[in-house]
Amino acid sequence: MPKLESVAALESLRSDILARRDATRPCIAVCAGAACDGLDSITVATAFKSEIAKQGLEGKVDLRVTGCHGYCEKGPNVVVGPKDVCYFEVTPEDVPGIVSATLKGEVFEERVYKDPQTGAKAVHMDEVPFYKHQTRLLIGDNPKIDPMKIEDYIAIDGYAALAKALSTMTPDEVLNEVKKANLRGRGGGGFPAGSKWETTKNAPEKTKYVIVNGHEGESAAFMDRAMLTGNPHKVIEGLIIGAYAIGAQQGFIYTRHDAPRLVEHLKAAMAQAEEYGFMGENILGSGFSCNVELHFDVGIFVSGESSGLMRSIEGNAPEPRPKYIRTSVSGIWDKPSNLNNVETWANVPQIITRGADWFTSIGSERSKGTKLVSLSGNVVNSGIVEVPMGTPLRTLIFDIGGGVRDGKSLKAIHFGGAMGGSIPADQIDAKLDFDEMSKLGAPIGAGGLLVMDEDTDMVEVARYLLDFLVKESCGKCVPCREGMYQMLKILTNITEGKGKTSDLDRLGDLMEVTSAASLCALGKTASDPLKSMMRYFKDEYETRIATGGGAGSQAI
Amino acid sequence: MSEQKIDGIIEKYRGKPGALIHALTEIQHELHWLPREVMEKVAEALEVPFSLVRQIVSFYKTFSLTPKGRHEVHVCTGMTCHLRGAAKLMAKVAEITGLKPGETDTDSRFTLERGSCLGSCSIGPELIVDGKHYGRMTPDKVEDVLKRYE
Numbered sequence: 001m002p003k004l005e006s007v008a009a010l011e012s013l014r015s016d017i018l019a020r021r022d023a024t025r026p027c028i029a030v031c032a033g034a035a036c037d038g039l040d041s042i043t044v045a046t047a048f049k050s051e052i053a054k055q056g057l058e059g060k061v062d063l064r065v066t067g068c069h070g071y072c073e074k075g076p077n078v079v080v081g082p083k084d085v086c087y088f089e090v091t092p093e094d095v096p097g098i099v100s101a102t103l104k105g106e107v108f109e110e111r112v113y114k115d116p117q118t119g120a121k122a123v124h125m126d127e128v129p130f131y132k133h134q135t136r137l138l139i140g141d142n143p144k145i146d147p148m149k150i151e152d153y154i155a156i157d158g159y160a161a162l163a164k165a166l167s168t169m170t171p172d173e174v175l176n177e178v179k180k181a182n183l184r185g186r187g188g189g190g191f192p193a194g195s196k197w198e199t200t201k202n203a204p205e206k207t208k209y210v211i212v213n214g215h216e217g218e219s220a221a222f223m224d225r226a227m228l229t230g231n232p233h234k235v236i237e238g239l240i241i242g243a244y245a246i247g248a249q250q251g252f253i254y255t256r257h258d259a260p261r262l263v264e265h266l267k268a269a270m271a272q273a274e275e276y277g278f279m280g281e282n283i284l285g286s287g288f289s290c291n292v293e294l295h296f297d298v299g300i301f302v303s304g305e306s307s308g309l310m311r312s313i314e315g316n317a318p319e320p321r322p323k324y325i326r327t328s329v330s331g332i333w334d335k336p337s338n339l340n341n342v343e344t345w346a347n348v349p350q351i352i353t354r355g356a357d358w359f360t361s362i363g364s365e366r367s368k369g370t371k372l373v374s375l376s377g378n379v380v381n382s383g384i385v386e387v388p389m390g391t392p393l394r395t396l397i398f399d400i401g402g403g404v405r406d407g408k409s410l411k412a413i414h415f416g417g418a419m420g421g422s423i424p425a426d427q428i429d430a431k432l433d434f435d436e437m438s439k440l441g442a443p444i445g446a447g448g449l450l451v452m453d454e455d456t457d458m459v460e461v462a463r464y465l466l467d468f469l470v471k472e473s474c475g476k477c478v479p480c481r482e483g484m485y486q487m488l489k490i491l492t493n494i495t496e497g498k499g500k501t502s503d504l505d506r507l508g509d510l511m512e513v514t515s516a517a518s519l520c521a522l523g524k525t526a527s528d529p530l531k532s533m534m535r536y537f538k539d540e541y542e543t544r545i546a547t548g549g550g551a552g553s554q555a556i
Numbered sequence: 557m558s559e560q561k562i563d564g565i566i567e568k569y570r571g572k573p574g575a576l577i578h579a580l581t582e583i584q585h586e587l588h589w590l591p592r593e594v595m596e597k598v599a600e601a602l603e604v605p606f607s608l609v610r611q612i613v614s615f616y617k618t619f620s621l622t623p624k625g626r627h628e629v630h631v632c633t634g635m636t637c638h639l640r641g642a643a644k645l646m647a648k649v650a651e652i653t654g655l656k657p658g659e660t661d662t663d664s665r666f667t668l669e670r671g672s673c674l675g676s677c678s679i680g681p682e683l684i685v686d687g688k689h690y691g692r693m694t695p696d697k698v699e700d701v702l703k704r705y706e
Contacts, residue, residue: 035678038689072678219635222675257581257618259675260687298581299617315576316608317615376636376677383678417635450635464638468672474615 003277006285007163010154017155023082026061026102029143030090031077033068033226035383037261041076047092051099061102064152067142067230067265071130072383078111079143084125087111116380116402133399135362136386137370138346139223142230147265150272153233159278161349165241166286169352174245175201178348180356182368187213187341188416188445188521190367190434196338199328201246203336208248210290211313211332211339212239214255215297215304218417219468221448223372223384224342228255229262231346232269233278236292238348240279243290246338250291251279252313257296270294301418301472305520306339307331308474319476320520341446343372364390364433371432377414377450378405387432394428397451408453412537416445418465419525421532422458441532458537459544462530463491469526480523483514487527499545508534561586562594570601576612580619588624625660625667627705629653630684634673637680641694645681646670648695652702665706 004010030036030045045065052061069077074088080102087098087108094111101108113122115129122128145152153159165174179194200208212235216224228235239251253270255262270292274280281289295313302308308318310332331337347369351359360368367389373396376382380402387396393413397403404410410425421442423430430440437444452461466488475481487510490503511527511534518524533541565582569575579598584590590613599606613619631637631646646657655661655668676682679691683701690701 034674034676034689035691038676038679038682038691072676075679216675217673219673220677221673222677225675258671258687296577296581298577298584298619300615303616312577315574315578315612317611374677376680377639382636414635448635450639452639456639464635 001275003275004284005277007167010159010163010284014154014157014160017151021155025082027064027081028061028098028102029064029066029069029079029081031067031069031075031079031143032065032261033072033075033077033142033230034222034259034261035072036068036075036077039075041090043092044076044078044090044095047095048099051095055099057099057103061099064143064146066145067147068139068226068384069143070134070136070139070226070384070386071128071381073381074113074130079125081144084143085123086113086125086128086131088113129402130381130383130385130400133395134386135370135388137350137362138227138234138343139230139372139384139386141234142226145231147230147232148268150233150269150276153231157353158233159237161352162237162241162278163284165244165352166284166288171201171245171247174241174352177356178242178245178351181351181359182356182366183344183347183351183359184367184434185340186343186347186371186446188218188419188443190438190444193340193344196328196340197242197246199326200248200336200338203329205335207250207335208246209332209335209337210239210243210246210248210251211309211337212251212253212255212342212345213304213306213309213339214253214342215309216256216342216446217297217301217304217472218419218446218448219465220374220376220450221417221446222374222376223447225256225259225262226384227346227372228342229259229265232266233273234349235342235345236269236273236279238345239292240283240290241348241352242338242340242345244288248338249289250293252293252295252332254295254297254309254313257298263296266294300474301469302474302520302522305522307520309339310337317474319474320522322519343447362388364388364431364436366435367433371444371447373432373447373449375401375449375451378408378453378456379403379451380405389433391432392429393432393449396432396449397428401451404451404453406453408455410451411454411456412452412458413442414450414452414461414529415442415448416528417448418468419521419528420445420448421528422452422461422536423532424536441528441535443528457495458533458540459491459495462533463488463495465529466491466526469522473522473526477517477519477523479514479517480519480526483510483518483523484526486510487514487530491530494541494544497548499548501545503545504534504538504541558586563597566597566601571603573602573604576602576604576609577616580609580613584619588628589620589622623660623664625664627665627686628667628669629702630669630671630674631657632672632674632676632680632682632684633670634677634680636673636677637682640680642681644695645683645693645698648698649683649702652699666702 078087303318307321312318660667
């Protein structure tokens with residue numbers, strides 16, 4: 001493929017691709033997201049391939065192996081377009097049935113969704129309860145794309161936003177659109193991305209960097225990987241648009257090394273983007289150039305922290321730096337470096353294409369757009385969910401998630417992984433909103449939502465999370481290294497029935513000092529889960545100390 | 557053969573101190589550990605102090621200073637897997653292999669590791685052997701899975 005030298009060349013390529021495709025031809029999309037992959041969906045894809053060959057259906061039925069569709073609980077997932085008929089828990093034995101039904105324009109009834117109570121069937125994606133309450137602006141394209149094929153992305157208007165930005169907008173106009181959209185960082189902080197971009201843009205140094213944080217170390221968060229694995233070009237497109245607005249000549253994508261499919265897709269996507277001229281020198285003939293490098297986290301949580309991540313890209317140990325100088329002014333090799341999370345970058349193309357006014361029409365008053373949420377824990381339907389900001393947690397957990405597993409009752413909702421917080425079941429009507437959730441003590445974080453049932457031992461939850469963080473602390477600053485360790489010791493004593501009445505005061509002191517004096521967010525927020533416990537579940541701790549261990553200490 | 561490959565990786569990054577982590581990651585994937593001689597070669601070629609190589613290797617968990625087994629067994633201990641019984645799964649794997657997390661058996665068959673969170677939360681608890689995910693794992697299914705790896 002020769003490099004695209006202009007926006008017109010891109011548009012003519014897009015018309016060519018669409019002309020070669022028949023939108024009415026059935027397309028079978030087999031999910032190979034992390035969960036489906038773990039359930040051997042690849043054997044299903046292979047079975048489809050041989051069935052199509054056996055029946056000589058090449059050219060009549062298309063097959064596509066895709067990233068995560070979302071409904072991980074019911075994997076392996078198969079969606080048959082163009083009408084989006086959904087099949088769940090598909091096995092290779094179901095394949096001939098699905099193929100022949102598809103050919104006849106019928107539905108293979110055995111594998112469609114059935115309501116567990118009423119038995120009522122739901123055939124199409126927009127009828128399945130898990131999907132119908134969602135607004136899938138970001139993840140919704142996954143079933144339409146083979147992540148290894150850039151043409152699939154171009155076919156659904158991919159890189160149109162980049163073309164628009166480069167050919168019709170000045171960098172300032174792009175920046176203003178993102179500011180006006182009030183796009184807030186999806187990685188945890190909820191800081192306005194536009195203001196961050198502006199800081200880097202206005203920093204005096206000429207050399208500037210843009211970075212995708214695809215580290216996703218937060219436990220029980222898996223949506224960024226699904227986004228980056230299933231639709232890598234969307235993130236790349238957002239990154240290049242950001243680089244143009246900021247005036248950065250170099251981008252970095254930082255992600256996990258331990259997800260083979262993620263690495264494979266990202267490498268292929270970057271090579272193709274470069275080949276087609278969406279990154280590298282003179283992008284789409286605009287005169288703007290930006291190269292992108294891929295870097296890997298090699299297994300430590302703190303390298304997801306912005307300044308730690310930047311040390312890691314430099315080739316050093318990821319020890320965070322004090323924040324009196326922001327990384328947006330002095331980051332990688334002391335140059336201004338703008339870092340955003342995968343989901344934040346993925347939002348950029350649609351803001352440019354559809355405009356800030358459209359974007360701000362979705363969401364709550366102060367949190368705009370949609371949010372990807374990884375729904376897991378003791379919930380009936382776990383998976384990746386995308387809803388408008390401001391959606392009540394009840395919708396997420398009950399309407400989409402199908403409620404608590406095994407008929408048990410809801411005890412707590414935990415957001416934000418090891419540095420998040422837990423709120424009790426009676427807060428179920430709280431809204432998914434950066435500020436509202438922070439006020440409640442369970443900030444959204446990156447979007448890992450964990451449902452906890454009645455059997456959950458809240459002392460053990462806090463102990464487990466601290467145990468994780470103690471192992472992940474880089475050890476550079478004392479408050480984090482020692483403070484967390486002391487808290488863990490006290491909590492371990494309580495879970496072992498050796499708690500003392502003075503323990504809660506001691507914990508209170510440690511929480512205060514650790515959060516005030518630690519260098520980076522890891523130490524500063526390490527006690528956040530415990531703070532939420534003291535706010536909502538203190539009686540459970542007091543009872544445990546008074547009675548000396550007992551109930552529920554086995555399971556979390 | 558392997559030595560040639562290692563030398564090839566090192567040559568690729570000669571004179572590029574910033575590529576230290578890349579070079580070590582590739583070697584780790586190849587050898588499953590980082591022998592001292594190899595680290596010395598890396599230090600010399602990339603023009604970084606040996607102490608920096610040691611710091612990086614001992615800091616990041618992916619790198620190993622001791623040889624690992626032929627098969628790497630991870631039990632995910634992320635939050636969802638933990639809620640869904642990862643502790644019992646880990647106990648069973650430890651019993652079968654006779655290993656604690658981080659250890660390698662004397663036959664170099666298995667190395668046992670905890671992994672936190674490996675991102676397949678919907679099918680937890682899970683066992684990962686050499687990168688292959690086994691979802692919805694229960695203690696009674698573990699033995700059958702491990703038997704497949706000699």
